[in-house]
Amino acid sequence: MIKQRLIVQKVCFSFLKIAALLNGAALAVILYFIISRGWRAISWEFLSQAPRDSMTAGGILPCIVGTMALCLVTIFVALPIGVASAIYLNEYASQGKLVRFIRLGINNLAGVPSIVFGLFGLAFFCIVLKMGVSAASGGLTLGIMTLPVIIGASEEALKSVPNTYREASLAMGASKWQTIRKVVLPVAFPGIITGSILGISRAAGETAPIMYTGAVFFTPDLPASILDEVMALPYHIYVLATAGTQIEATRHLQYGTALVLIVLVFGMNLSAIILRSKIRKNLRI
C-alpha cells in the first residue's frame, strides 16, 4: 500500500516538474533560436543607421527610437491613469454599483483583442482627434491596452499593504489622503512600478495596436515630435518577414531586429527588478 502511494506521488511530482521545466525550456529555445540567427546582424552600423537599399541593408535606428518613443507615450498615459484608478478603486471607493461597473469595464478591456485596439486607435486618435498616424496615437492606443495590467498590478500592490498601517496612521489624526500619500503609497510603490514596467514592456512588443496608429513601413527620419509617424521594432520584423522585397535575403536582419527587441524588453524588466530592490532597501522593509 505504502509503496503504491509513493509511486503515485513520484509520478505526479515528475509530471509537475516536467510542466515547470517546459517553461524554462521554451524560453531557452526561443533565445537560442533568435541569438544564433541574429547575432551576426548586430553591429554598430545596425544600431546607429537607418535602413538602406529598400531595407535590405543598413540599420534599424529609427525602429529603436520609434519603439522607445511609443513606450514613453504609453508610460505617460497609462501609469498616472492606471495608478490613480487603482488608488480610487482600492482605497476610496465604497464597493457599490459604480465600482462594480468600473471593474467590469476594466476586466473587459483586458479581454479585447489587440487588433481591435488598433482599429479603435485608428478611428478615434488618428481620425476623430486628428492626430494622424503618429507616436502619440500609437502610444495612446498601447496605453489603453496596458491600463488593465497596470491597474491590476497596482491594486495587488495596494492590497498587500497591511491594514494595520492605515489604522495606525488614521488613529494619529492623519487624513485619509495623508495616509495614502505618506504610508500606503511608499510601501506599495515597488510593486506598482514592477507591475507597470512589466505591462509596458509587454506593450513594447505589440504589433497589431500600432500598425494602423503609430508605425509606418519606412521612414528614414527620426521623429522630431510625438506627432510624427515612427518605425517600430515589432512592426519592422513583420514587414521584413512578410512584405519586404527580398524576404529570404533579409532573414538575418529580421532575427537581428528581434534580438534587439528582446534585449530592450529584458532591459526594461531588469531595470524594474533593480529599481524595486533599491526602493525596498530605502524603505527599510
Added chain:
Amino acid sequence: MQTHIKMHTKNLDFFYGDFQALDQVSIDFIENRVTALIGPSGCGKSTYLRCLNRMNDLIAGIRVKGLAMLDNDDIYDPSIDVVTLRRQVGMVFQKPNPFPKSVFENIAYGLKVNGMKDKAKITRIVEKSLKQAAIWDEVKDRLNESALGLSGGQQQRLCIARALAVAPEVLLMDEPASALDPIATQKIEELITELSSKLTIIIVTHNMQQAARISDRTAFFYMGKLIEVNDTDTLFTKPELKQTEDYITGRFG
C-alpha cells in the same frame, strides 16, 4: 477628591448591518484613571473601544445610536472633525504596527501630518515621547534605523510613543500586550501605570490579572451589554452580579 469625567457614553448602540454588537452601553471614564474593559471574545469590548475614536467609521454598513461624549463634545455630532478627534483620542493596537520607516520618522509622522514644520521642535518632542514610553535608552543610538528591526516589545512601546507624540488626552489600548512575552508585558503594564498620572487610559484586555493589576476601574461586557462597572478592587472582590463573579472566577468565558 473631585473627579472629572473625561469621556462617557450613554445608551450607546452599535450595529454591523443588522447585527447589534452593542446594546445600551453607558460608562463614565474618569480623567487620569485607567479603565479596563473585560469580557469573553466577541462580547463587544473592542467594538466599544473603537467607537470612542470612531475607528469603526472605516467599516461599511455600520450604525451608531446613543451618546458618546469627550468632555462637552458629542463625538458623533456632524460638526465634529474626525481627524481632530483621533488626535485627541489616541490608539494603540493589539499587534505592534510601526511603519516601515526609521524609529525617528515613526514618532515624527504624527507631528508632521498635524502640520508641525519646526525641526528642532519635532526632534524635542520625539525625544520626549520616547522617554515617556520608556524606550529612549534602548533606541537613542538607532533613531535612524528601521523600526522593524526592534523586538516585539520594543515595537509596541514605540507605538505607544508614537501615539503620545501628538499629545492625546485619552489613550485607547486594544489588548496592547497580548502579542508580547511576559517581560515585555510587564514593561507595558508599568508604563501604563506611569502614564495614567497625566492621561485617561481605556484598555481592553483578556487577561483578568492584568486588569486587576493596572486598572482603577473595570467594566465587564457580555454579549454586547455592559454587565457591571465599578472600582476594580470592588468588582474583583465583591461583584454585584453572579454573572460577573462567574466570569472573573473563571467559571465561564
